[in-house]
Amino acid sequence: xxxxxxxxxxxxxxxxxxxxxxxxxxxxxxxxxxxxxxxxxxxxxxxxxxxxxxxxxxxxxxxxxxxxxxxxxxxxxxxxxxxxxxxxxxxxxxxxxxxxxxxxxxxxxxxxxxx
Amino acid sequence: xxxxxxxxxxxxxxxxxxxxxxxxxxxxxxxxxxxxxxxxxxxxxxxxxxxxxxxxxxxxxxxxxxxxxxxxxxxxxxxxxxxxxxxxxxxxxxxxxxxxxxxxxxxxxxxxxx
Numbered sequence: 657x658x659x660x661x662x663x664x665x666x667x668x669x670x671x672x673x674x675x676x677x678x679x680x681x682x683x684x685x686x687x688x689x690x691x692x693x694x695x696x697x698x699x700x701x702x703x704x705x706x707x708x709x710x711x712x713x714x715x716x717x718x719x720x721x722x723x724x725x726x727x728x729x730x731x732x733x734x735x736x737x738x739x740x741x742x743x744x745x746x747x748x749x750x751x752x753x754x755x756x757x758x759x760x761x762x763x764x765x766x767x768x769x770x771x
Numbered sequence: 772x773x774x775x776x777x778x779x780x781x782x783x784x785x786x787x788x789x790x791x792x793x794x795x796x797x798x799x800x801x802x803x804x805x806x807x808x809x810x811x812x813x814x815x816x817x818x819x820x821x822x823x824x825x826x827x828x829x830x831x832x833x834x835x836x837x838x839x840x841x842x843x844x845x846x847x848x849x850x851x852x853x854x855x856x857x858x859x860x861x862x863x864x865x866x867x868x869x870x871x872x873x874x875x876x877x878x879x880x881x882x883x884x885x
Contacts, residue, residue: 699877757826758827
């Protein structure tokens with residue numbers, strides 16, 4: 657079975673500072689990995705996904721993530737935080753050979769951006 | 772706006788009652804998914820349908836059931852409601868059923884069980 661762990665349920669960053677959100681996965685087979693963002697009172701929106709091509713994945717809004725198999729990690733970064741980045745971020749895993757398209761989510765990390 | 776619509780936005784009901792949540796997928800999407808988001812359990816996959824057929828099942832209680840109709844909209848039925856069923860229920864849709872298909876999420880239905 658697959659699982660996802662996000663380190664830190666809350667992260668506070670200053671505007672203009674680096675955003676780093678950590679995600680580690682556990683999977684017995686090659687995974688697909690995703691980062692989603694949830695703004696207040698909204699549904700989830702896909703930021704980026706890893707599908708076994710390039711290990712450095714670029715997404716929307718200046719975010720990127722690097723897949724490191726040796727560390728079973730898929731950390732999300734953004735060089736310079738903006739006030740609009742305040743939201744909750746979810747890492748998710750799906751199995752390549754699974755029937756269907758079940759996403760298993762981490763617990764989420766809420767990002768607060770300070771002016 | 773993802774193109775996925777969910778009704779109602781809010782639902783308040785009492786323990787023991789039964790409710791139906793409705794989801795309309797994006798135009799052209801054949802697959803729908805249901806997720807539950809609660810403070811206790813986080814975001815959990817419940818069930819996936821593809822073109823009317825159940826495709827994958829997650830941590831869905833026996834008191835819950837879902838179906839996808841010929842027009843591709845889906846309904847999630849929750850019965851014998853308990854306080855712990857209070858949560859945000861999301862529907863998502865994707866063009867097909869496989870893992871490479873991006874899931875587009877609706878705004879959710881917030882269920883409060885009193």
